[in-house]
Amino acid sequence: MNSLFLLKLICVLVFLGWMLIWVLIPTEYYTYQWLPILSQKFNATYIGGQGTYLFLLTFPMMLISVLGCIYIHIKNRTELSDTSSSTSKNHMAFFRRPLLVLGPLGVVTTKELMFAIMGITLMSWHFGNYFFVSVKHPYMGGHSTDQLWQKRFRSVSLRLGYASNVAWAFVFFPVTRLSSILPLVGLTYESSIKYHIWVGQAVMVLSALHSVGFVIYWLMTNQIILMLEWSPVWVSNVAGEISWVFLLAIWVTSFAYTRRKTFEVFFYTHQLYALATFFYVVHIGVSWTCQILPGIFLFILDRYLRFLQSRSNARLISARLLPGGTVEMTFHKSPGVHYGVTSTLFVNAPKISKLQWHPFTVISNENMEPDTLSIAFNSGGSWTEKIHKQLSSSVDRLQVSVEGPYEPASTSFLEHESLVLISGGSGVTPYISIIREIIHRSNTQKGHVPRVQLICAFKHASDLTMLDLLLPVDNTISDLSKIKLEIQVYITRESEPPTADSQKLVQTKWFKPNPQDVPISPVLGENDWLFLCIIITSSFILFFILLALVTQYHIYPIDHNTNEIYNFTIWVLWDCFIMCISIIFVGSVAFLWQKSKMTETQKQITNVEVPSPMNSPGSWFGGGTTELESLPYQSLVQATQVHYEGRPNLQKILSECKGSDIGVIASGPRGMRHDVARICSCFGSKNLHYEYLSFTW
Incomplete structure (x- = not known):
């Protein structure tokens, strides 16, 4: 019991620290005081400028997922007394009690309302602070001939995109079935689908406002040609537009009526999430991708392990x-x-x-x-x-x-x-x-x-x-x-x-x-959670090592030692490729090793009729x-x-x-x-x- 409490306490403290970083990121103090220092320090390392967000936002959630696996493994092998179970039940009963019953939202419990308020507050905080910083300082982007109100309109559209990135950071956690994070807060894949729907709606609304805002800005300033720009040194507008089109198709077919009446349309259209995510990370680049990397990394790992299990x-x-x-x-x-x-x-x-x-x-x-x-x-x-x-x-x-x-x-x-x-x-x-x-x-x-x-x-x-x-x-x-x-x-x-x-x-x-x-x-054997802990740790370490090697010996020689700037799109493609290779290699080795341990007795199939x-x-x-x-x-x-x-x-x-x-x-x-x-x-x-x-x- 003491070990379980200690593990959960560490996870809570790490999560609170992670959330504190999310709160600080859009502030003026972080942007102009901490970020330059952190970027300078990480630029001198093997992983470069992307190391800032890898350290601040990726590493904490990967640590929680590893500790969560250990927590669940110990919990599954520990027989808790009836008294402790009852106490836990009574202690958590308040959070499971329904507070609201609203049409489109359905039954909203205390826990769900708390998470919803925290999510809305965090996205609003990011948008408000980013916009405040952009207004306070002279440079707000755009063309030099733009009027002040046009620059501010562009800034609002841009900051809405920043806020949508916060929603992207959370959208994959609820749909990761082999998740060690959800059980820590009393959730499962099935019970957290509602959170995925809510966060997905936030992604769509903010992305739509971001995209439509820029189209209007380009029309107002006679720069509509920028819709076709795929810059080699900065964000790709085309990639963002492609991602938004896929997201729009997912959004339109994901409402309850479509799911009930034409489930096949909803299901097949929803598979476009892979392309939508791919073009989105190409659009935002490596640094911003590292902000949302934990959810994507754990989801891909979960999806690949499920793929291996379903082959039989x-x-x-x-x-x-x-x-x-x-x-x-x-x-x-x-x-x-x-x-x-x-x-x-x-x-x-x-x-x-x-x-x-x-x-x-x-x-x-x-x-x-x-x-x-x-x-x-x-x-x-x-x-x-x-x-x-x-x-x-x-x-x-x-x-x-x-x-x-x-x-x-x-x-x-x-x-x-x-x-x-x-x-x-x-x-x-x-x-x-x-x-x-x-x-x-x-x-x-x-x-x-x-x-x-x-x-x-x-x-x-x-x-x-x-x-x-x-x-x-x-x-x-x-x-x-x-x-x-x-x-x-x-x-x-x-x-x-x-x-x-x-x-x-x-x-x-x-x-x-x-x-x-x-x-x-079981896809990972009898001690599946302990083995999942090893897989998450090994795949992330391998990803980190390969990332450092590619950055140091391929990207930096071009980006730092010549007058060139390494291609913005190819850099993020390298990160995606390395992540997938690490997950596939470690996941395959672990799966094949567990499969080889299956005894002949388990392989035998009997046909007993009663x-x-x-x-x-x-x-x-x-x-x-x-x-x-x-x-x-x-x-x-x-x-x-x-x-x-x-x-x-x-x-x-x-x-x-x-x-x-x-x-x-x-x-x-x-x-x-x-x-x-x-x-x-x-x-x-x-x-x-x-x-x-x-x-x-």
Whole structure:
């Protein structure tokens, strides 16, 4: 515990120092006092003038990422007592409490509001100080014949670009899946998508104002020809314009309506981020690139490791097709893969789309199902419908690649006195792993076992079959009597149970083993976080060494010892090339070394079939007469009450919850999640603790 506290304290202090540097950079004192001294000192080193920002802004975040890996590694191997977990939960409950529920922003918690205010303040501070310095001192750029107001207009446009660089520095951190920085503040890739959206909006707005401002300035001063300038000794206007065009395409197709209606358009257009980032760093040059380098470096490293993991085909053992259109896919996994409740697995089916990766919540439980990993989804979109069609056909193998699984930052919601899980439609799937974990705890007497009330809203009675997934496909559970489980189901579009003749059967398909398929394995081995620490450290040191060699023996002989100025664009291309080479080399060596350690036992694939029920217990919920031989299914049915042609009164349900510590989680339609957050944020609902788990974008 002491080592964990010390590591986190060091990370906090380094981060505060890093933020202090960001605050000082736009000030007059830094610009005219510190920067000349620092530049002079670093110009005498092997890395040149870019060393100023490498030392001030890149190195601190790389250090935090390394220490974060060590912190997570120690934490994963340290069993904290129930008391400390509860204390941590209560201490952080205030930051998870929803404060605002606003249309485009959604549910905004205390933590999110704090980060948003800090981000807006930092960008405003940069713009204001840079503009103040430019106005106070005579030189503001532009043509010598420009009027004062034109110079100031140009200065405003330029300083907006400086402010956008601050947003660029943070935009990649939230989407780095193998991130050791996000867990330090209680975030995961899924839960931090909202931050990426907010920062991305800031990048687009500020970049748009910066670009449009310069176009207007060039038109006013008859210098529109500068739009076609690619200067060899200064910033490239063309590169900035190309980057902005790519950003504009990403921006237009990233709004919620496009994501819901035409996900493929959003997904494929979003891949232009690579070109947008590349032309942006070409536009700003090496010194300014070093300001935003940590986020880019860690994201590329994460992306390359995910690429290596996804090259293998995952062993798909079985698929369970439920009458309501729900699909459960079960994979074989190696013993080194560890995951918790509400973990996320990304899935790709090359036969359907080689580029599309879709996230799904893991519904299996590591303790109950040590050799398998399962996901579930409803075939409501075009991609999932094609998957359902493939699995419904007579195929004996489906080629699938995976990335992950990625664990949540915290499962403290399991320490509440009781849980109220509210879902709409397929939103019930994230709760399956929670209930399975509670079943495991109740049977093993390990950990706190909260009372659970599951509130489900389905459109049709056929969707009741989704409740079948609460129990594993092999049905190894023998006793559900030790848990306090209450399930309330509301069928909104039907007034009576379906007849026995209309009920469909469950289909379970078992796939033949294929030598090309391998169990899901951790990309970096069992000690993945410790190994990631080594990879980050080694790749950054290699980058630093190569950068020093190229600068000293190639760039400086031209830039310092002749009358020439080294090409502005080629210099930043060297930095990008060296960074990619360092990441690819170290990442490949580490991956191949870990892959060679895989034992023959882990490589062997077995094909074990277990009996599967032909009748769905979900149909029994609707009033069927089939006798259930399985005692767990009988207990599940007895705990379930179905209401037809009605919707749950969430205000009434939550107000009647008894207890001083009730965790409330909502998953499903946006409007329903917002309603639950509003109820929990009311002043009189102090016993309701809204647990924000981001299952959807």
